[in-house]
Amino acid sequence: MQPQMKATAKQEDVIFKRGVIDDVVVRPLNKFVDERGWLAELFRHDELAAELYPVMAYISQTEPHTTRGPHEHVSQADLFYFLGPSNFKLRMWDNRKKSTTYRYMTTLFVGEDNPKAVIIPAGVVHAYRNIGHKPGIVINCPNRLFMGYGKREAVDEIRYEDDPETIFQIND
Numbered sequence: 294m295q296p297q298m299k300a301t302a303k304q305e306d307v308i309f310k311r312g313v314i315d316d317v318v319v320r321p322l323n324k325f326v327d328e329r330g331w332l333a334e335l336f337r338h339d340e341l342a343a344e345l346y347p348v349m350a351y352i353s354q355t356e357p358h359t360t361r362g363p364h365e366h367v368s369q370a371d372l373f374y375f376l377g378p379s380n381f382k383l384r385m386w387d388n389r390k391k392s393t394t395y396r397y398m399t400t401l402f403v404g405e406d407n408p409k410a411v412i413i414p415a416g417v418v419h420a421y422r423n424i425g426h427k428p429g430i431v432i433n434c435p436n437r438l439f440m441g442y443g444k445r446e447a448v449d450e451i452r453y454e455d456d457p458e459t460i461f462q463i464n465d
Contacts, residue, residue: 307460309398314387322408345370347434355423362420363453363461369437371413377405379429381421384463389416420463
């Protein structure tokens, strides 16, 4: 097993333009409410490109005022669901040199007040921060297995969160 990849990206003359990033998909999560509670469809194969079909799912809890990321994946796309019970600031940076939106940055506010599903393709750096006052839940259904089949591969992740000089900043 190989250690996960670490990378640095310094602020040396790198500027990100605010704007929509190619291949990032954001769609509303509609809650259907009745006397029992609510239901929301997360994904349907007839609404998702085959290369993005989830192969696993996990759920995480993030404490208030806590950030996860920034990091990116080499070949994995993430399919995140932000439903609540808190709100999140989600920031994405297009780090794909061949993308028409290379060096674009997008910020979304998602979660309890604005439930969304967000597909983040490989090469797009991303981080999210719980901006609420209670723990928040995020579900991810990536299109690659964590550490591959049988957990025998390197983690497909380039991490920037431990570099205090990284260009990928969410706290502004």
